Structures are given as structure tokens and as C-alpha cells.
Amino acid sequence: MEKLHLEYYLVVSIIMFFAGIYGFITRRNLLAILISIELILNSVDINFALFNRFLFPGQLEGFFFTLFAIGVSACETAVAIAIIINIYRNIRNIQVKNLEQLKD
Amino acid sequence: MEYTFIIVLLPFLSFLFLGLAGKKLAPRVAGYVGTAVLAISAALSYLAAWQYFTTAKVGGVFKPWSMDFRWLNFTKDLHIDLGMLIDPIAVMMLVVITTVSLMVHLYSIGYMHGERGFQRYYAFLSLFTFSMLGLVVATNIFQMYIFWELVGVSSYLLIGFYYTKPEAVAASKKAFIVTRFADLGFLVGILLLSFYTGTFSFERLTSGDASLFNEAGGVTFMGCSVIGWALALIFIGGAGKSAMFPLHVWLPDAMEGPTPVSALIHAATMVVAGVYLVARLFPVYYLEAPDVLVLIAIVGAVTSLYAAVVACVQTDIKRVLAFSTISQIGFMMVGLGVSGLEGHEGLGYMASMFHLFTHAMFKALLFLGAGAIIHAVHSNEMGHMGGLRKYLPVTRFTFLIACLAIAGIPPFSGFFSKDEILAATFHFSPLLGAVMSFTAGLTAFYMFRLYYRIFWNKETRHDHAPHEAPRSMTIPLVFLAFVTLVAGPIPFGKFVTSDRAEYLIHLDWTVAGASVAIALVAIALATLLYRKESAIPDRLATSFKGLYTAAYKRFYLDELYLFVTKKIIFNGISRPIAWFDRHVVDGTMNGFATLSQRVSCAIRGFQSGQVQQYVMVILLGTLFITVLVLFI
Amino acid sequence: MDISIQETVFFLLATVIVLFSILTVTTKRILRSATYLLFVLFATAGIYFQLEYSFLGAVQLTIYAGGIIILYVFSILLTNQQADERLEKLKNSKVAAGIVAAVAGAGLSLFLLLTHSFGPSRLAGGEVPVKAVGTALMGTEKYQYLLPFEVISILLLACIIGGIMIARKR
Numbered sequence: 001m002e003k004l005h006l007e008y009y010l011v012v013s014i015i016m017f018f019a020g021i022y023g024f025i026t027r028r029n030l031l032a033i034l035i036s037i038e039l040i041l042n043s044v045d046i047n048f049a050l051f052n053r054f055l056f057p058g059q060l061e062g063f064f065f066t067l068f069a070i071g072v073s074a075c076e077t078a079v080a081i082a083i084i085i086n087i088y089r090n091i092r093n094i095q096v097k098n099l100e101q102l103k104d
Numbered sequence: 105m106e107y108t109f110i111i112v113l114l115p116f117l118s119f120l121f122l123g124l125a126g127k128k129l130a131p132r133v134a135g136y137v138g139t140a141v142l143a144i145s146a147a148l149s150y151l152a153a154w155q156y157f158t159t160a161k162v163g164g165v166f167k168p169w170s171m172d173f174r175w176l177n178f179t180k181d182l183h184i185d186l187g188m189l190i191d192p193i194a195v196m197m198l199v200v201i202t203t204v205s206l207m208v209h210l211y212s213i214g215y216m217h218g219e220r221g222f223q224r225y226y227a228f229l230s231l232f233t234f235s236m237l238g239l240v241v242a243t244n245i246f247q248m249y250i251f252w253e254l255v256g257v258s259s260y261l262l263i264g265f266y267y268t269k270p271e272a273v274a275a276s277k278k279a280f281i282v283t284r285f286a287d288l289g290f291l292v293g294i295l296l297l298s299f300y301t302g303t304f305s306f307e308r309l310t311s312g313d314a315s316l317f318n319e320a321g322g323v324t325f326m327g328c329s330v331i332g333w334a335l336a337l338i339f340i341g342g343a344g345k346s347a348m349f350p351l352h353v354w355l356p357d358a359m360e361g362p363t364p365v366s367a368l369i370h371a372a373t374m375v376v377a378g379v380y381l382v383a384r385l386f387p388v389y390y391l392e393a394p395d396v397l398v399l400i401a402i403v404g405a406v407t408s409l410y411a412a413v414v415a416c417v418q419t420d421i422k423r424v425l426a427f428s429t430i431s432q433i434g435f436m437m438v439g440l441g442v443s444g445l446e447g448h449e450g451l452g453y454m455a456s457m458f459h460l461f462t463h464a465m466f467k468a469l470l471f472l473g474a475g476a477i478i479h480a481v482h483s484n485e486m487g488h489m490g491g492l493r494k495y496l497p498v499t500r501f502t503f504l505i506a507c508l509a510i511a512g513i514p515p516f517s518g519f520f521s522k523d524e525i526l527a528a529t530f531h532f533s534p535l536l537g538a539v540m541s542f543t544a545g546l547t548a549f550y551m552f553r554l555y556y557r558i559f560w561n562k563e564t565r566h567d568h569a570p571h572e573a574p575r576s577m578t579i580p581l582v583f584l585a586f587v588t589l590v591a592g593p594i595p596f597g598k599f600v601t602s603d604r605a606e607y608l609i610h611l612d613w614t615v616a617g618a619s620v621a622i623a624l625v626a627i628a629l630a631t632l633l634y635r636k637e638s639a640i641p642d643r644l645a646t647s648f649k650g651l652y653t654a655a656y657k658r659f660y661l662d663e664l665y666l667f668v669t670k671k672i673i674f675n676g677i678s679r680p681i682a683w684f685d686r687h688v689v690d691g692t693m694n695g696f697a698t699l700s701q702r703v704s705c706a707i708r709g710f711q712s713g714q715v716q717q718y719v720m721v722i723l724l725g726t727l728f729i730t731v732l733v734l735f736i
Numbered sequence: 737m738d739i740s741i742q743e744t745v746f747f748l749l750a751t752v753i754v755l756f757s758i759l760t761v762t763t764k765r766i767l768r769s770a771t772y773l774l775f776v777l778f779a780t781a782g783i784y785f786q787l788e789y790s791f792l793g794a795v796q797l798t799i800y801a802g803g804i805i806i807l808y809v810f811s812i813l814l815t816n817q818q819a820d821e822r823l824e825k826l827k828n829s830k831v832a833a834g835i836v837a838a839v840a841g842a843g844l845s846l847f848l849l850l851t852h853s854f855g856p857s858r859l860a861g862g863e864v865p866v867k868a869v870g871t872a873l874m875g876t877e878k879y880q881y882l883l884p885f886e887v888i889s890i891l892l893l894a895c896i897i898g899g900i901m902i903a904r905k906r
Contacts, residue, residue, distance in 0.1 A: 004746055006854055009783065012750045014845045016757045016776070021723060022838035023761030025716050026830050031812055032766055033716075035773050038804070039757055042780050053787045055854065060872055063864065064881050066792055070799050071888045075895040077804050081811045082903040088815040096716065723837050727844055
């Protein structure tokens with residue numbers, strides 16, 4: 001147990017985070033992008049729990065932050081998926097390259 | 105006398121009506137409306153003149169009547185008023201303006217028949233009449249300046265009436281710019297004068313109250329008193345409007361306007377505004393700056409001689425008349441310049457005003473006659489005329505009367521007025537008198553040259569026989585000829601004099617006899633040369649080639665002006681300034697605009713609407729900043 | 737072999753997370769992507785359990801793995817077009833940009849992580865009792881979270897209404 005330092009976990013979380021970033025930048029399907037966002041959020045959640053557990057074991061802030069972040073991400077996913085379905089209904093497509101009308 | 109206000113107001117209302125509703129009216133109706141309104145104005149002016157000259161005399165002196173209302177109130181001392189000042193010269197001018205204007209309105213119904221913009225023409229005529237009437241009844245010099253400019257504007261509009269003709273446009277611009285340039289002097293003069301005297305009012309300025317000028321007493325500029333400068337500058341304004349040498353260049357070109365307009369504005373009324381201005385301020389000139397009066401006399405004499413010489417060789421009949429006008433106004437200026445103020449000394453003033461009156465009538469007559477001729481042969485050139493006496497009897501006789509009047513043959517009106525100017529001039533300086541007598545002889549010569557070239561000489565072939573003008577055009581001719589015939593013996597000295605007291609005219613028979621003799625000789629010479637077609641004029645022209653060409657080219661004054669303006673001012677000053685403006689001032693601004701446009705074009709790509717691209721940029725930016733913070 | 741059971745579990749979880757994270761974002765099929773995400777989430781829950789945050793792990797399993805993934809699968813099936821799925825050819829430049837950004841970011845973060853010292857860190861404190869969690873959630877004292885709890889419940893309500901509003905047929 002003594003060998004398992006904080007850094008090991010953080011390396012995992014960083015890889016997960018940047019995998020999410022990569023997905024966000026490259027994917028073209030809106031749902032795939034949303035999945036990438038979930039990855040990013042998840043890695044951050046892990047970080048909160050880690051820091052709480054390793055650096056401030058007597059307290060619960062990180063714990064609760066993770067808890068609330070999970071709740072918020074649930075909300076976000078629900079609304080995002082509603083929007084995506086609405087878009088799909090309108091243009092029969094959820095490719096991000098087609099969603100340019102908002103810029104003008 | 106309050107009703108005199110209506111005289112001025114009526115043409116303005118007519119202008120508004122014709123200007124606003126003109127398009128809806130039939131052209132004929134517009135003409136009748138304008139003429140009818142002017143007729144009412146004229147009738148009221150006659151009534152005013154009769155009433156004023158019969159009732160306003162108190163103790164042998166005409167008392168001016170005035171009303172004023174304060175228009176712009178700046179401070180306790182500085183305020184600008186509008187009002188009516190009725191005194192002998194104003195009444196005389198009212199009569200002259202409304203009469204000539206009425207005749208021109210009537211005449212134009214025939215002359216301008218079928219022209220495009222007939223209603224516009226009448227609206228402008230009304231505007232001009234209004235402005236001119238406002239000018240003569242002005243109670244203060246500032247009001248006069250306002251109407252002075254209005255007169256300039258309406259003159260500009262009327263000269264440029266045929267705005268599709270490039271010459272007319274150029275002429276209107278020239279007239280406006282030259283007179284406007286002179287008006288700058290006028291304005292500076294007004295400001296100087298009113299700054300030192302503390303008043304704009306003519307009545308106070310001309311009251312002979314020397315204390316007004318006390319403040320300016322010791323002030324001098326370049327060796328002359330500041331009041332002298334102010335009056336000289338005001339005279340420059342007058343010289344611009346009255347086409348005095350060397351500011352006369354606009355008047356011959358102004359003949360591009362319709363002929364009745366030339367008769368009204370550029371012969372009878374507007375161009376004498378400068379004379380009127382000097383006459384208005386005459387006591388000030390006489391008491392405060394006699395030197396300027398001498399200057400005025402000299403300028404008048406030079407102008408007069410110059411214009412007479414030039415008129416002798418011009419071939420465009422309207423130009424001949426234009427130079428004749430310049431010459432005659434020169435006579436008026438000389439009359440004012442040599443005049444004294446009190447009693448018998450005021451002969452020049454009285455004669456000048458008298459000449460203004462008679463000249464307005466016979467010069468309007470000449471122009472209207474010229475209009476009738478042009479109407480008949482459709483050309484301005486003498487070469488296209490000749491032998492018209494059979495076709496245009498009415499025009500011919502009225503024209504002859506006017507020619508005799510301007511030549512100074514008794515008993516026509518011109519004889520009396522011109523003769524008194526000559527008498528006053530001889531009294532002032534025999535040399536000047538001799539010059540003016542010579543000029544009078546030239547006048548007789550060129551007028552009869554004109555007369556013979558038009559009505560006698562070789563008959564030119566016409567495609568269709570020229571015919572007499574319609575009734576609406578001949579009636580004004582006959583009326584003005586009648587006035588020219590009978591106006592001479594009017595005891596003018598009873599009405600308009602420098603000190604407003606009565607002045608008894610008695611002819612100086614030596615001067616009169618001499619001038620009549622000179623005129624007769626000149627007429628005889630003209631008869632000899634031009635009555636029948638002969639080769640003598642051409643031979644004379646070739647033998648005096650240099651003089652002839654110089655006179656024909658108006659002694660190259662226009663070229664000189666063009667050289668000064670185009671070559672020196674445009675190239676030397678305006679071009680570099682324009683270049684600076686275009687390349688440095690505008691360039692800077694354009695540079696800013698181009699720069700921001702370029703930058704926006706470059707930036708525009710960033711705003712792609714692609715979220716992923718945004719994220720990419722944010723991420724790279726964050727990384728970049730992190731690296732910066734960490735390693736630098 | 738001096739490897740404890742904890743370490744074995746960690747390395748197993750770490751392998752799963754790394755592998756499936758990358759697979760999630762590289763696979764061409766969206767449904768597979770969602771499935772791989774599910775595995776990642778399971779592994780994350782495993783990490784929570786290992787950190788002795790059993791409650792958090794349970795929440796992760798129920799909400800993420802149980803709720804959100806189901807939502808994804810449904811929406812994928814709703815919006816699924818057969819052609820769409822395979823035609824998602826990635827532009828090379830975009831992939832390169834993504835790889836550069838991700839590798840650069842990861843490199844920088846790892847560099848920071850490995851050069852930075854967190855001080856003495858050890859896994860300690862034991863299991864957090866659910867009672868303590870409940871008390872902290874419902875209290876109004878310092879380090880107690882009634883207000884965020886209420887706020888998030890209102891947020892959830894707003895989400896429900898908003899989701900219905902946005903997605904309903906008009």
C-alpha cells in the first residue's frame with residue numbers, strides 16, 4: 001500500500017483527461033463529443049477524490065465536490081441529449097460540421 | 105407709411121407660392137400670378153412715392169420714416185434689427201425696381217414662352233425682386249448685407265437658368281465667386297465700421313454726429329484712418345456688385361442668362377446696388393474719408409473709360425450692352441466721388457442718383473429691345489443682323505430712343521442726368537471732366553454703331569422673315585421708351601439730394617453744349633462708318649490691329665484673372681493643399697481603415713462557429729501561457 | 737514478487753482506464769464508444785472503492801453507469817443512421833491537431849506532475865461512514881452542504897423541465 005503514491009493515480013487521470021480532449025477535438029458526431037466530455041469530467045472527479053483522500057484525509061470537501069459534479073454532469077447530459085435529439089429532428093443529422101448557423 | 109412693408113413682402117410671398125406650387129400651375133398662370141403681384145407692388149410704390157414726396161417735407165428737408173424691430177439680440181449694444189427705412193433714395197429705388205421688374209415680368213411672359221422651367225423662372229424673378237427691395241429699404245448695414253447676399257444668390261440662380269448650357273453654368277459660378285470675393289471686403293468693412301462706431305444703423309451713421317467716430321479717431325492702419333479702411337472695404341463690396349474695374353469680369357459673362365434677367369438684374373437694379381450703397385453711406389464717406397471718395401471717382405472714371413473702349417469693338421450685342429452698363433455705372437460712381445454734401449456742392453450726388461434712375465429705364469429698354477431682336481433672329485451676333493428696320497418697327501423706334509438717351513441728346517432723359525455728372529466732374533477736376541466727356545463721346549459712338557449694325561447696314565439673309573415681338577413684349581418697350589422720353593425734365597433736385605433739402609438744377613450750358621457737340625460728332629462718325637456697309641471699319645481694325653485685338657479681348661483682363669487663379673492660386677497653393685489633404689490627411693484615415701479591414705479579414709477566420717476549433721485554440725493558449733509562466 | 741493485492745487491483749484498473757479511454761475516442765462506431773465509456777466508468781468506480789469512498793463508488797455506478805450510459809445508448813439508437821456511423825472519416829489534419837494538442841497537454845501536465853512534490857501523501861483515513869456523509873449533506877454548519885444540495889436539486893428539476901421542453905414535438 002505504501003508504494004501507491006498519489007502520482008500513480010494522477011497519471012491515469014491525466015491520460016483519461018487528454019483522451020477526452022483528443023476526442024472532443026477530432027470527433028464529428030455530437031454524441032461522440034459528449035462522450036469525450038464525460039471522460040474529461042470523470043477524470044476531474046477522480047482528481048477531486050484523490051486529493052481529498054491523499055492530502056486532506058480528515059475532511060470531505062473533495063468528496064462532496066465529486067458527488068455534486070456527478071449530479072451536475074447528469075443534468076448536463078440530459079439537457080445536451082435533449083438538444084441533440086431536437087437537432088436531429090430538424091436536420092436529420094448530428095454532424096458538428098453542419099451546425100454553423102449560429103455563427104452568423 | 106406702414107404699407108410699404110407690403111411692397112417688400114408681396115414678391116416674397118409670390119416667390120414662396122411659385123416656388124412651392126409652381127409645378128402644379130400652368131406656366132401661363134405662373135407668369136400672370138408673378139406679374140399681377142408685381143403690379144400691386146409697383147402700384148403701392150408709386151403711392152408711397154407720391155405720399156412721401158408730398159407729405160414728408162419738414163422745414164424744407166425730407167424727414168426719413170423708419171420702423172425697426174429687434175431681430176437678433178446679442179448684447180445690450182450688439183443687436184441686429186430688421187426694418188424699413190423710407191427716405192428719398194429708398195423711395196426712388198422702390199419705384200425704379202418695381203417698375204423695371206414689372207416690365208420684365210410682363211415682357212418675360214412673351215419672351216420666355218415655352219421655355220422649360222417657366223415657373224421656376226418666375227419664382228426666381230420674385231425672389232430677386234424681394235431681395236432687391238429688402239436691400240434698398242434696409243435700416244441698417246447688416247440687414248443690407250443679408251439682402252445683398254440674397255440678391256447675389258438670385259442673380260446666380262438666374263444667370264444659371266439654362267443650367268444645361270455649360271457656358272451659363274460657368275458664368276453663374278464666375279458671377280457668384282467674383283461678387284462673393286468682393287463681399288468679403290464688404291463684410292470686413294461692416295465689422296470694422298460697426299466695431300468702432302458701435303452701431304449698424306444707417307440713420308445714426310449718417311446723422312453727421314461726429315462723436316460716433318471719436319473712438320476710431322486716433323486709430324490708424326498703414327497710414328490711413330481705420331474708418332477710411334472700413335469705408336474703402338465697403339466700397340470694394342459695392343465695386344464687386346456694381347462691376348467696377350477690376351472686379352467687372354463677371355458682368356459680360358452674366359449675359360448668358362435670359363435677356364430679361366440681364367435687363368432687370370445686370371442693367372437696372374442689382375448692379376447699381378454698389379452705387380446705392382455708397383450713396384446710402386455718402387455722408388460718412390464725405391465727412392470721415394474724403395480720400396476714399398476720390399478713390400471712388402478715379403475707379404469710376406477708369407472703369408467707365410475702359411468699358412467704353414471695349415464696348416466699341418464687341419460683336420455680341422448683349423456684351424456691348426453689358427460693357428455699356430459697366431461704363432454708365434462708372435459714371436454714377438464718378439458722380440458720387442466728386443460730390444460734396446451741402447447745398448450746391450451736392451450736384452454730383454443728385455446727378456448720380458438721377459442717372460441711376462434714367463439709366464435703369466433706358467438700359468432696361470435697350471436690353472429688352474435686344475431681347476426682342478434676339479427673339480426675332482435667334483442670334484446674339486451683330487453679323488447675323490443688319491437691315492432689321494423694316495421687320496421690327498416698334499423695337500427699332502424704342503431702341504433708337506434709348507440710344508439717343510444714352511448718347512446724351514436733348515431732350516431725352518440721359519442728356520440731363522449725364523450732363524449734370526459731367527458738370528459736377530468738371531467742377532471737381534477739369535482733367536477728370538475731359539476724360540468723362542471723351543467717354544461720353546465713345547458711348548454715343550458705340551451705341552450708334554450697335555444701332556446701325558442691327559437695323560441698317562447690309563441686310564443678312566434669314567431663313568424666315570423676322571417678325572415683330574408679341575404684344576406682351578412690345579408694351580414694356582413702349583412704356584419704358586415713354587419714360588425715357590419724359591423723365592428728363594423731372595425736377596429731380598426737388599426730390600433726391602445729398603442733404604435731403606431742395607436743390608435747384610440749372611444747366612451749365614458750356615458743358616452741356618460741349619457734350620452734345622461731342623455726342624453729335626460721335627454719332628455722325630458712327631453713321632458714316634456703319635450706316636451703309638463699308639470697308640472702312642475693317643481697314644481701321646487692321647491698321648490699329650494691336651489696339652483692336654486688345655480691346656476685343658477686353659485688354660486680356662479675363663486671361664489675367666485666369667492666369668492668377670488657375671496658374672498661381674490653383675497650381676501654387678490649392679494643388680499642394682489638395683495633395684496634402686488627399687494623401688496625408690485622408691491617407692492616414694484610409695490607412696487606419698485599411699489596416700483594421702485587413703486585421704478583421706485575418707481575424708474573421710477564427711470566428712468559424714466550429715466549437716472544436718475554439719477548444720483547440722483555448723487549449724493551446726492555456727498551454728502556451730502555462731509554459732510562459734513556468735519557464736520565463 | 738512484492739506486489740500487494742492493492743497494487744494489483746490498481747494496475748488492473750489503470751490498464752482498463754487507459755486502454756478504454758483511448759478506445760472510446762478512437763473507435764469509429766459510436767455504440768462501441770459508449771460501451772467503452774461504460775468500462776471506463778466502471779473502472780473509475782473501482783478506483784473510488786479502492787480509495788475507500790464506497791458511497792462515491794456506488795453513486796458513480798448508479799448514476800453514471802446505470803443512468804447516463806443508458807441515456808447515451810438510447811439517444812444513439814434514436815439518432816443512429818447506418819450510413820452515418822461508418823462514414824465518419826476523420827480529416828488527417830484534424831487528427832494531427834488533436835494528437836498534437838493532447839500529447840502536448842499530457843506531456844506538459846505529466847512534466848508538472850513529476851517535477852512537483854506533493855509532500856507526504858498516503859492513503860489513510862479509512863472508510864467514510866454513510867452516516868457522516870448524510871449529516872454533512874443535511875447540515876448548515878461549516879463543512880456541511882445543505883445549500884448546494886438544495887441548489888442541485890433545483891438544477892435537476894430545471895433539467896427535467898428543460899429536457900422535456902426542448903425535446904418535445906412541436
